[in-house]
Amino acid sequence: MADKMDRRQQRTKQLLYDALMSLIEEKGLEHVTVTDIANRAEVNRGTFYLHYQDVPDMVQQLKEAVFEQMRTIIVRIDPQQSIQYANKNEPYPVIIELFEELGKHADFYRVMLGPKGDLSYAIQLRKLISKNVYEKFNYLPRSNGLPVPIDYMIAFVSSANLGMIMHWFESGMSLTPREMGAMMTNIINFGPLTTFGLRDLPVRSPEDHEQMKET
Known part of the structure; x- marks a missing residue:
């Protein structure tokens, strides 16, 4: 019963x-x-x-449940591991998992991130990505030691990643999670110009090749 x-x-x-x-x-x-x-x-x-209780309560419960599932994946993204996979020309598995999770809730994300959805949810997701990026790069200097201030770098990375996710939904998810994972892995590690073929890939040192063999 x-x-x-x-x-x-x-x-x-x-x-x-x-x-x-x-x-x-x-x-x-x-x-x-x-x-x-x-x-x-x-x-x-x-x-x-x-x-x-009411419509806001329903929406909030749905947002929290989906957000928590997303958070458990995003916090596992490690830029150093991502670099190793990019050097091997392979998609980073955690990013593939991220897009697989996004795909499970495609209708929810497509609607909530759409023009008639909830802008605050997009902001919440961007802050989640920003927080994770910031924590993973907390060893970097916070002042003039970087060519780009870290807050601008984090703003660029988080906004660009969210933009790719939103476009994936808007385009009907025509690419698979693995294809999206490969594209995002390359863009994160090599930048848009290199990924688009407008610049050559950086020349790898012997140490890089040894590291690739070890991984």
Whole structure:
């Protein structure tokens, strides 16, 4: 009986989720009401309130669940490991995993990051990427020791990565997670000009080749 009830609740929450996503695309997040969601899901308002307090509560619960799954992957991204894979002309596995996770929630990201979604969520994701980049490069000097101030570098990297993710959704995810992982690995490590073929790859030293063999 409990399993049957759990399946029924999961099905109801899926109906409510599908209704919310479609309504956001049509009306914009700020204009969606509980009545709209209940009518679209073909359930009564009481059923909605069994799961959520109101529309903002529903949206917040969804955002937190998806965000936490994303966070557990992003914190594992290691720039030094990424360099090793880029030198071998291979995509960094953690970035592939990132795009696989994004693909699992494609409808959610496409809607929430879209023009009628929630701008604050895009900002939250960018801050998550920025925080991770900053922590991984905390050994770098914070003043004039860098050709580009670290805060500008982090702003560029986080915004560029989020832009690639958003374009992937906008273009119908025509590239696989592995293809996206390979592209992002190269851009992160070699920059856009080299990745686009406008500059040659940097010449590797003998030490670099030895490091590639070891990995």
